[in-house]
Amino acid sequence: MLYWLSNGCIALGLFFWFWGTFPLLGRRSVLFKLHSLSIADTLGSLAIMVGLLIKIPREWPLLVLALFSLLVWNTVLGYVLAYCSSVEMDHD
Amino acid sequence: MTGYINLVFRLGIWFLLTANFSPTNIAIGIIVTLLLPRGPVMSSPPRVWAKGIKDLLLAIPQSYLEAFEILLFPHRHEYVTRKRVPHRRTSGMVFLDVLLITLTPKTIVQNYDPEGWYEIHHISRKAEP
Amino acid sequence: MNWILGAMVLATLIPMYAACQNQDIWQKMLAFASIATKTxxxxxxxxxxxxxxxxxMVGSIILSVGNASLMLLAQVLKRLNQTNPGY
Incomplete structure (x- = not known):
């Protein structure tokens, strides 16, 4: 049961990674790509980490730290990138 | 009060990183947390913090839900709205607000106007409402 | 468990290709951010x-510090674009 749960989480995360990263190759605006990247990099990586946490709970301190820093830094990076690139667009 | 939260936060990171509860390590952790400089923090009451943390925990399933929505139905339209910041927010709470809005995949804070507005970029299935 | 790593390397190749192919600096930044998280x-x-x-430990330190460099770079690029637009 736990085996399938953890593998399911990891598979979901990997699926999010692929599906959210493919729009990078397209020709949309930076902000649109940021939306899909926030799915891929934040939510996908969170799912992978949770999967690992279920699989190997022994290393929980490291994984919890990784979960936390993923959650905070990735979203803040999304905001900073959105802010910097949009200010440039106003300027043009 | 916020000073204590700050110290506990730093110690927590230290113990998660080292995962070692020997007396030497605890002493090193406490000394380092006390020595690191502390900026001036405006304090929010603990009630506000508790609500923020609850919102953060609620936002995670919400963002997975939105991810599946985007997955199932293509969201091709983009638009920008503005949202008012609640009155007298401290910088910590503004940070938490930005984090919560940006975490959900359909919305990204694009600009924070110090006069009290968030500029939010949305994607949606239909054209601008 | 090696399939996980294989899939991860494959997923990392996508933003690398995007970074090479795209000329716009912000699109490149997006790709770099994605590469940093994935690795x-x-x-x-x-x-x-x-x-x-x-x-x-190295991984979680990179995760918590590595993004800061990208943020600084974004700020510098914004400043650069403001002082001489079109650069």
Whole structure:
């Protein structure tokens, strides 16, 4: 049961990674790509980490730290990138 | 009060990183947390913090839900709205607000106007409402 | 468990290709941010699978510090664009 749960989480995360990263190759605006990247990099990586946490709970301190820093830094990076690139667009 | 939260936060990171509860390590952790400089923090009451943390925990399933929505139905339209910041927010709470809005995949804070507005970029299935 | 790593490397190749192919600097930044996250998650996965605490520590330090450099770079680029637009 736990085996399938953890593998399911990891598979979901990997699926999010692929599906959210493919729009990078397209020709949309930076902000649109940021939306899909926030799915891929934040939510996908969170799912992978949770999967690992279920699989190997022994290393929980490291994984919890990784979960936390993923959650905070990735979203803040999304905001900073959105802010910097949009200010440039106003300027043009 | 916020000073204590700050110290506990730093110690927590230290113990998660080292995962070692020997007396030497605890002493090193406490000394380092006390020595690191502390900026001036405006304090929010603990009630506000508790609500923020609850919102953060609620936002995670919400963002997975939105991810599946985007997955199932293509969201091709983009638009920008503005949202008012609640009155007298401290910088910590503004940070938490930005984090919560940006975490959900359909919305990204694009600009924070110090006069009290968030500029939010949305994607949606239909054209601008 | 090696299929996880293989899939991760494959997923990392996509933003690398995007970074090479796209000329616009912000699109490149997006691709770099994506590469940074994906590689550090891969490092942590390796550490957990190999049961090596220290590799995992390196991974989580990269995860928590590496993004800061990208933020600084974004700020510098914004400043650069403001002083001489079209650069």
């Amino acid at each position: 550090s998650v891969a490092i942590i996965v390796i550490s957990v699978l190999q049961d090596d605490w220290f590799i995992g």
